[in-house]
Amino acid sequence: MRKPAPAGHAIHELLANRWSPRAFSTRLPSKETLATLFEAARWAPSAYNEQPWRFIVATKEDPEAYGKVLACLVEANQAWAASAPVLAILVTKKTFTRNGKANGYAAHDGGLALENLMLQAVAEGMFAHAMSGFDPDRVRETFDVPDDYSPTTALALGYGGDPEQLEGDYRAMEVAPRERLPLTELVFSGTWGRTSPLVGD
Numbered sequence: 001m002r003k004p005a006p007a008g009h010a011i012h013e014l015l016a017n018r019w020s021p022r023a024f025s026t027r028l029p030s031k032e033t034l035a036t037l038f039e040a041a042r043w044a045p046s047a048y049n050e051q052p053w054r055f056i057v058a059t060k061e062d063p064e065a066y067g068k069v070l071a072c073l074v075e076a077n078q079a080w081a082a083s084a085p086v087l088a089i090l091v092t093k094k095t096f097t098r099n100g101k102a103n104g105y106a107a108h109d110g111g112l113a114l115e116n117l118m119l120q121a122v123a124e125g126m127f128a129h130a131m132s133g134f135d136p137d138r139v140r141e142t143f144d145v146p147d148d149y150s151p152t153t154a155l156a157l158g159y160g161g162d163p164e165q166l167e168g169d170y171r172a173m174e175v176a177p178r179e180r181l182p183l184t185e186l187v188f189s190g191t192w193g194r195t196s197p198l199v200g201d
């Protein structure tokens with residue numbers, strides 16, 4: 001299903017067409033397509049080019065590995081994410097490799113990699129839905145994640161499905177209009193809270 005952003009200014013179609021569906025088709029992306037998504041993530045910018053992102057990924061082709069990731073999601077997310085043919089977890093490295101100091105931008109840069117992946121997914125006709133609703137300790141234990149790394153965001157990936165396959169509230173949310181704060185509340189000039197004339201009247 002397409003659900004383009006009703007943007008007030010024309011934005012690139014990749015950005016407009018990215019959204020977070022909960023209904024996925026059973027179609028499995030090819031190995032090459034999935035590699036392309038992670039390649040897109042690989043080329044994200046990061047502080048000191050640290051590249052703090054790592055991904056744990058599982059497809060339904062390997063039900064045991066898939067089940068291990070699914071079990072890390074909270075129940076509310078399992079309810080819909082189980083329809084996605086691919087699940088992944090972004091894990092970020094907490095310290096800089098160059099000096100061992102804390103990397104305060106690890107999650108930020110992981111997010112940049114995730115958005116790269118999401119936009120590449122749209123380019124491939126797919127969707128990626130990020131989730132904070134998962135148990136990081138369970139990820140750590142299940143996958144032997146080292147102490148220096150932090151499970152940051154889970155991800156459901158695949159081709160779009162039919163909203164009718166969702167239950168109750170999720171079905172309504174799937175077709176609800178997309179909403180954002182107005183630009184006038186986001187972009188300031190001169191002092192905090194004063195709308196920039198660049199985006200205001």
Ligand SMILES: Cc1cc2nc3c(=O)[nH]c(=O)nc-3n(C[C@H](O)[C@H](O)[C@H](O)COP(=O)(O)O)c2cc1C
Nearest residue numbers: 018019020021022077129130131132133134153178
């Ligand atoms: C870091 C992050 C965590 C999220 N966690 C969840 C989640 O646990 N469950 C869920 O259904 N959606 C989750 N979402 C999806 C957001 O609700 C969604 O991106 C937001 O409502 C905007 O909708 P859009 O992505 O369709 O534009 C998450 C998104 C992000 C970026």
